[in-house]
Amino acid sequence: MVFSVKTFNNINPIGLKELGNAFQIDGDKADNPDAFVLRSQNLHETTFPEQLKAIARAGAGTNNIPVDAASAQGIVVFNTPGANANAVKEAVLTSILLTARDYLAANRWVNQLTGADVPQQVEAGKKQFAGSEIANKTLGVIGLGAIGGRIANDAYRLGMNVLGYDPYVSIETAWNISSHVKRVDDIKEIFAQSDYITIHVPLTDDTRQVIDQSAFDLMQKGTTIINFARGELVDNQALFEAIEAGVIKRYITDFGTEDLLNREQITVFPHLGGSTEEAEVNCAIMAAKTVRRFLETGEIINSVNFPNVRQALAAPYRITLINKNVPNIVARISTAVSDLNINIDNIINRSKGDYAYTLLDLDETDQQKIQDLVAKFEASENIIRVRLIRNKNKK
Template sequence: MKVLVTELMWDDGIEELKRNGYSVDYDMELGRKRSELLELVPAYDALIVRNETKVDAELLDAAKNTKVIGRLGVGLDNIDLEAAKARNIPVIPAVHANATSVAEYVMASMLDAYRPLAEADADVRKGNWDRKFFTGYELNRKTLGLVGLGEIAHRVAKRANAFGMNVIGYDPFVKPYDHILAETGVRPVETLDELLIHSDFVSIHVPLTKATRHMISKDNFKCMKRHAYVINSARGGIVHEQDLVEAVQSKEIAGAYLDVLETEPVQKGSPLSKVEAIHLSPHIAGLTDESQSRTAMMVAKEVMKVLEGGKSLCAVV
């Protein structure tokens, strides 16, 4: 059987497929070559993508022999799930495989905001020794607000607890008996505005849907503390980017850490790139060596399970 991989996949997973007798064609740029992808995909039994490949009805119609789609990650906004379901093609994300890495990215962002060691290093190398300017703040007793209380938020909360932070969360789908509240002591709040009012850091952990698009925008920033930061490691489009730029420039909030953007990569001349207090990274929150090895192996094994006539517990459709 033949497997087509259209985006970055760690060697572990590719070798696992080959060891089990599968023919693998791998082009990490193929997701951006739409016409070539449409021409190639009919020959494959399985398709493995990341977040850039648009798996829409057109592609699924072309994928006449495709029996399963593997997603190297957890976000599914680039895949038309209804179209896949209509064609009886299961979609398999790498459930929880990169959750620890994303959680550590959030912690790194908060630490960087309060203890900017890279800036201190650069300043010392210029011959300066400004101890007062680089006096930072403690995370201890500060409030972290989690928007969305799924697995990643759960792991963020545990790490924030270890730093002595107060953790609150907003998620209308989470009940009082759910594990994140029972196990980590996250205090639930009733509304998003209530969370924003009380948080020193706001970390976003929701999927991009019609309901969550631009859920953090102009009016929301007005609710926040002037020294607060927004951290988005979920999906671009949840934070209204132009409103964020204006909120930071007008000092309504202190800044932001964005690992995801509405348009990736960042566009030349983007207002986001001109504001120093908005820190940008190239969609790497979940991209550590350990998480990508787990992701590649999980997707490879679950895709093989389906191709061999079984069912994957990770399948979403």
């Protein structure tokens, strides 16, 4: 079976090679593809094709994808957490160093000098850019995921005192965070104790404008905020007032809006955090591998709307079910299989929010029975999407 993949934006070709020979990459011309692979393309006004099964975002954020609409249609949305983490980490650490010594302003100033006595002018004027060192300063990291955890570790190695806040940090991530990073249970401690604050959380209803007037009220004068996550995490109007009051020394962000531009104490970058050659390759490779694994085996890894599900396929057939998360669904599935006198080799069911995902491996070679079971599932009002996968290693 050949799967069709529609790509948006410039997806690195090295990554797309990971799809293998069973995939036909149709650029942006495919009418009814099995999968989308994209970077920043806005899909909120897009009508999803009937055959579409997966959307893979080559990056961490999925705000450009209508995830709820995709879920309702049984489309699995993937992202690539950690693929650009090192690039963003380096961008944040660079920003900390830039603002500590005000290198950007110093560069602008020196390039305005003229005359044969430029060296003398430099010596006379350089004191205004003396700056400070970051050693022994306190960095508050909000969000200790793939990016925040790396920043916390490396900032400590640069001599900073590091506070970390993340009530949802995974066990796997926690193991990778240095014991020298002090975990705090209240985000207010980050606001009150930090010289520098960097934020690395997804944009949700709970995190929107998490840095607001009440947060600025807790901060000490001369605080620097760095935002390479999402612009909407900061209340811009409250930010302007905090700058005017001297609470915020500098705000550095990777998300430009018109009201942030051309302000002396605000530095805006054009969404460059993850824009390195290495990060683009890593994101494309991870996105392609994720799509391939899902379409060929039904396994889900790094989905934002469905649970991660892994199960080795040893049986002749696998049926995957995306269903509403309703009571007794596994029992109903088992009964449907039993009614056709089919033996279940393995079954795994995981839920996430309003939906659940089932891998059903069947020890059965009678194709008519399998097709009858698929039809039975497709007729169920609680099952949104049914896929049949044949084990190529079983004759």
